[in-house]
Amino acid sequence: MRTNIPLERTPAGMPSLDRRRFLGVSGAGLMTAVLASCTGGGQSSEESGGSSGAEGTIRWWDQFRPLTEMLEQDLFTPYTEAHPGITIERRQLAAADLGQALQVARRSNQLPDVHTLVGLDSAPAALVSEDWFQPISEFADFDSSPVADQIFDGLHRFDGEIYSVPLFSARQHQTIPWYNTELLTQAGVDPEDEPTTWDDLRAVARQVTDNTEASGIFLPAQNPNYLTAIVTQLAMAAGAPGAIDWSTGEYVYDSQPFIDAVEFLLSLQRDGLVHPASAAMIPRDALARWAAGEGAIFPWGPWFIGDLITESPEVVERGLGCWSIPRPGAERHSVRSGPAGGVFWVSTDSGQPAVAADLLLQMTGEDFQAALASAMDQPPALLETVETADVHPAYRDCVSRFAEDVRIAPAPEIGHPEAWRVVAEMRAVQPDLGIIVQSALSGEDIDVAAQLRTFREAASAERDRALATVQQEGIEVGLDAWVFSNWEPESDYMIEDYEGR
Secondary structure (H helix, E strand, O other), X not given: OOEEOOOOOOOOOOOOOOHHHHHOOOOHHHHHHHHHHOOOOOOOHHHHOOOOOOOEEEEEEEOOHHHHHHHHHHHHHHHHHHOOOEEEEEEEOOHHHHHHHHHHHHHOOOOOOEEOOOOOOOOHHHHHHOOOEOOOOOOOOHHHOOOHHHOOEOOOEEOOEEOOOOOEOOOOOOOEEEEEHHHHHHOOOOOOOOOOEHHHHHHHHHHHHHHOOOEEEOOOOOOHHHHHHHHHHHHHHOOOOOOEEOOOOEEOOOOHHHHHHHHHHHHHHHOOOEOOOHHHOOHHHHHHHHHOOOEEEEEEOOOHHHHHHHHOHHHHHHOEEEOOOOEOXXXXXXXXXXXXXXXXXXXXXXXXXXXXXXXXXXXXXXXXXXXXXXXXXXXXXXXXXXXXXXXXXXXXXHHHHHHHHXXXXXXXXXXXXXXXXXXXXXXOOOOOHHHHHHHHHOOOOOOHHHHHHHHHHHHXXXXXXXXXXXXXXXXXXXXXXXXXXXXXXXOOOOHHHHHOO
């Protein structure tokens, strides 16, 4: 059974459903029924076959709507033609639905052979430690693949075994102001006159609101993870190092740039510039409303055009473009992004690990990476393939802006061999940044600075608890694993920098 369900986008590897919220989902029974109807008559992966040369079915779950045609044409069809005994059944789900489906599937021993982590409230290290996956390095030579230099301990390799590989570039963020050219023109705004500051962007949104029937901007606030990403990236544009100050290892959620970023979003709403239904929207809803011409600006990720071409290609022809992430004033600060994590993982229960590993190896090749670029989702790990790929000019412009706006941050899991064990031990802290911002945007009367301070203190305490727990097990790791004294905010933190810290 092949099922394509519209998705809610979240960057690969970003959790979007915490355990407590999942346990309260009233539709769990319905999800179980859906699982039963999509597993080939209830047959498990183990029952369907064994190695790469055997007959069998690979069940594959992900959330990448723009990749649907490309995966079929450039990966699945060529692979099954070369391996006639293999069948690949892919399901595409919305991010939150995928997380629920994976949780239910694990409880009922029906996990797919290959899946992403979107919708799960756990770091990859935690899921590895809980035996969700099996290693793939014994089945394929990933160390000789084109992405070998992007495979790191603690992110893709655990205890010497590779579990997943990076397929997308780390040089990206999801606070790109995408705009509707037609609406801007109607409002008397020249799209080439780029708003570089928060006040500039506010002024454009106000001009659209005042001179058209549309709203100035979308802020789909029903998804806390969207808000977490937007606020964190706006805070970095305002001078914050990120959620963590890598020079000290301390969380900085309550620093002035974070407070200012939240206040900026709240000011847009107070000024009546945000689409009135934003509080009830997830990003997928906002994209549909943007495509319908209900608003001019929508901050989101590079997959924006890929999603539109999949669902509303005529909208792309109508006219669109993007600007760089705005900042509070004239001084420019980069957005930091950690090294790219793994995307697809092989279930520990899969009876086809060799086939699954071989499929993932094919995805690291230059041909597939070029096809990935053409799908205009997240930029591929082999970023140079975008230069010659058949992509929309606005997508190419977006990726080129990342080269200017994004710097690669350190990762404790790479810098210390045991840091991933601490990450695996850490539990989600609630309410988190996204929930706090969501509450503020919903009109709840809260002290933003105080709430952010409480969250920062709770996050620090949780990391301390996780460190103590791991240390009690005899593992030598401390808070210094989060300290990178040679980190420069406006420079990429390269692999050689880990040795010189």
